Amino acid sequence: MLALKSNGSVVAWGQNSQGQGTVPGSLGIVEQIGAGGYHNMVLNTNGDLIGWGLNGNGQTNLPEAFQGVYQISCGEYYSALLLADRGDDCGTLNGYTVYEGGDSIAFTTVSNYTVTTLDWGEEACYNIAVNYDQGYSAWTDTICASLITPTFCNTDTLVAESNYNEIELYWPSREGYDCGTLIGYCVYQDGVPIDTLNGTTYTISDAAYDVDYCYYVTSLYEEGESVATDTVCISLITPQLCLVDSTSAEPGDNEVTVSWQEPYIFSRNRANSQTAP
Incomplete structure (x- = not known):
């Protein structure tokens, strides 16, 4: 499998029998990708085409230097390019106008544009028109997209310990890609939130003897609250009350x-x- 990330980098995983799963380290900023049966090819923002993996049929070699590559496609043993026609039939190219929801939001001379104004849960639809000296092309088909909603990663494990006077809770921090923006944790006792904090330990000093308390913790993000940890129940250690x-x-x-x-x-x-x- 081959995937293009929003920052222009490429990741690959799966079968690697022909080196197709090992991404070269010098691809630059990639804007187009193609994945074949045992090989891959990408186009970076400098216009360079780079292929790797199985090459038994020359599928990763370029027979000439291509300009105006519009799209890459790779089959099991071949590679194909769709070239934009920038000749006399099209006019004199100036750039591209990006439309969101029918309104023009940007003009660019490259073949990609990054939108940074969307909110979580919001879907937006886009069209592109080509800008020529002689006028504008028709709009492309409409494509719609939304942000990847964070998964609100929860902490892995909640541990509870007690002595004669206190109950101590602690848990590992959990942050990762697409988790959201972490702002703290919420501690629940018997299903009721009792405190929020930034750290990963919490002490209960007002527990009573011979009472079981049940706790769980959630992670708090700017975008929302994670699911809870497993529930852990515990009580204070009762003193032995030694005889005379x-x-x-x-x-x-x-x-x-x-x-x-x-x-x-x-x-x-x-x-x-x-x-x-």
């Missing part, structure tokens, strides 16, 4: 005295703190 040691009762004439030793962990920690330098 060595309970005893001492009877007297008028009263009974009940005595005990505090839990060992506290007496040990106190002793360690007193002996510390």
Whole structure:
């Protein structure tokens, strides 16, 4: 497969038995592409035709230098070019007028034009007319296009940990091509948004013991909100509530005295703190 990106670069993938999937590094800014069975050919903005891949029938060789290439087509074992007729029958070429929705929006002398004013979800339709000294050609057929809507990439994994006092959430950052413009994250607790933030960790300090809380996180973009991570449920670690040691009762004439030793962990920690330098 061969694809032309909006910045004029080319990407290829799939079978590469004849090198057709390895894009040369010096193509320049490409404006036309053609993909054959085992070879490819492109036309860059300098008017250069470049082919690579299988060449058993000369399909990547050019028999002469062609001018005014309008379109490239590649078959399994051949390459074909459609040449624009710029001779006396057409008139004296000046350039091209671009129409959007029936209105003229630009004049250009090259065979491409980039539109940067569309909004997400908006579709626009275009026509081209050729401008000659002698007048204008008829309009081309109408073509319509819209921006590629970002996929609003979500974070891969949400992890939750807890101790006696806090619940800690953390997740990896997720950004990529066509994801949108990331502005932060939204944390949900039991289906309700509780905070938005820029970082990838979040601490809950007001959780109660013996209560399960369920969390998920979404990524926030200027263009919208991603789907949520998987839901993770967790609770605080409940303290062990240690028993006292060595309970005893001492009877007297008028009263009974009940005595005990505090839990060992506290007496040990106190002793360690007193002996510390």
